[in-house]
Amino acid sequence: MSKNEAEFLEAVAKTEVEAEAVAEALVDRQNGLRRKRLFIALGATVLLAGSAFWAYERFYASHFVSTDNAYTAAETAQVTPAVGGIVREVLVSDTQAVRKDEVLVQLDDTDALLALAQAEAELGRAVRRVRGYVANDDSLAAQIAARASEEKRAAAQVAAAQADFERADVDLRRRAALAGSGSVSGDELTKARNAFESARANLTAAQAQAAQTRATHQAAVGSREANAVLIADTTEQDNPEVALARARRDQAWFNLDRTVVRAPIDGVVARRTVQVGQQVQAGAALLSVVPVAHVHVDANFKEVQLDRVRVGQAVELKSDLYGSAVTYHGLVAGLAGGTGSSFATIPAQNATGNWIKVVQRVPVRVWLDPKELADRPLQVGLSMTATIDTRGTGR
Structure with a gap:
């Protein structure tokens, strides 16, 4: 291979390496841009979700308070x-x-029947006794009239005895005056003295008899007044003795019932x-x-949840018995007068020893819809989940 060919091949190889480097750089840049876009999209999604959650919590969910510390109860x-x-x-x-x-x-009911019979007999006896009082009043009135007549007769007898006594006294003094001159014999003077003593004795007896008749008359008047007290301003039916006996009869009847x-x-x-x-x-x-048709719910909310809870606000409830598919509706009936711990058998002694703050719970009573209870009855003591809509103003 010639020198020129070797240089050409070297140049081609170098170009290919540079091209690959450029291609890799382009790919890295594209991947970086893609990751940046993904991070931006993720950030936007997180921001949007956070904003949506904040808006949901601020404008909707914050108006509801919920607890699963709730149980059914009834005025057993x-x-x-x-x-x-x-x-x-x-x-x-x-x-x-x-x-x-x-x-x-x-x-x-044997004893009650006997007591009723006895009370009936006592009532009959009381009625007869009152009738006797009325009849006795007439009898005592007649006795008073008779005693008044006897008192008048006794007074007349006293007057007659007084006259006889005065006449005997005059005769005795006259004869006593003449006895000294011998005009009246001793025997005649004795008879006059005896007549005087007899008249005085008769006067004393008449006066005693008159006093006795007056006392008898007063006794008769007193007896009638005492009898009149028993029947004054009453009739046979509203006489106190009859009323008392009737009340005892009624009590015996109620005891039997x-x-x-x-x-x-x-x-x-x-x-x-x-x-x-x-x-x-x-x-x-x-x-x-247990009045299962009138079951209510006692929901124990935390004290920090109750600042906007009012009587009459709407409540949605779910029971563990029927599950989340069944929803009960009710109203806040009232809040307890104290926390559950304040009414415990052994209340907390927060003023002694080391103290740890514990969020307290306040029982809230919730009335349930009677129609929903009739369709799906609840027993006492079942677990419930209660959610109060605090947007309502209540009453």
Whole structure:
């Protein structure tokens, strides 16, 4: 190979290397531009997503507060007897649905029946006793009239005895004056003195009789006044003795009626402890009735979530029982008067020892839509997730 050919081939090879370098440089530049565009697009996407999230959080999501620390509850009615007795029959069992006023437990009513019969007899006796008071008033009025007549007669007898006494006194003094001159015999003077003593004794007896008749008359008046107090301003029906006996009769009737224990509300029977033959006392817990148609939710929100929560705001709830496909709707009924820890059996003693701040939770009561509850019933104690829309002003 000649020298010129060798130089030509070397030049061609050098040119090819330079061309490859240029091509590689072009590719690197294009890749750099592509990466720059990708980074710019990624940055723009991140910025746009962040802006969208900020806008969503600022203008929409910030108006909602949510918690999964929520559970269903109800105002459970505890069934207790108003009277004691032996359980004769139990007509319900746990999980059984009952209606208001449905018979749950029947107590033995023997004692109540006897007490009612006794109270009825006492009422009849009180009515007859009051009728006796009325009849006795007429009798005492007649006695007073008779005693008044006797008092007048006694007064007349006193007046007659007083006249006889004065006449005997005059006769005695006249004869005593004449006895010294011998005009009156001693025997006649003695008779006059005896007549005087007899008249004085008769006067004393008449006066005593008059005093006795006055006392008898006053006693009759007092007896009538005492009897009148028992019937004054009353009739037979509203007389206090009859009213008291009637009240005792009514109490006995109610006690008899209370031997039948009825359901105070609609609901489902729970925690039944009563058994046939058991001796129960008044006020003893027999069973509970849970009003599943009136279940509410107690949602425990953090204290930092409650600044805009108001009574009447709308709430959406989901239950673990039915899953996220079922949504319940309700309203905020009220906020508890204190945090859960403040009502604990052993409250926290934050004033002693080392202290660590813990975010507290406040129970919020939520009423549920009755129609939704009727379609999908909830039991007490189920877990719920509650979300409050704080955009509403509530009430």
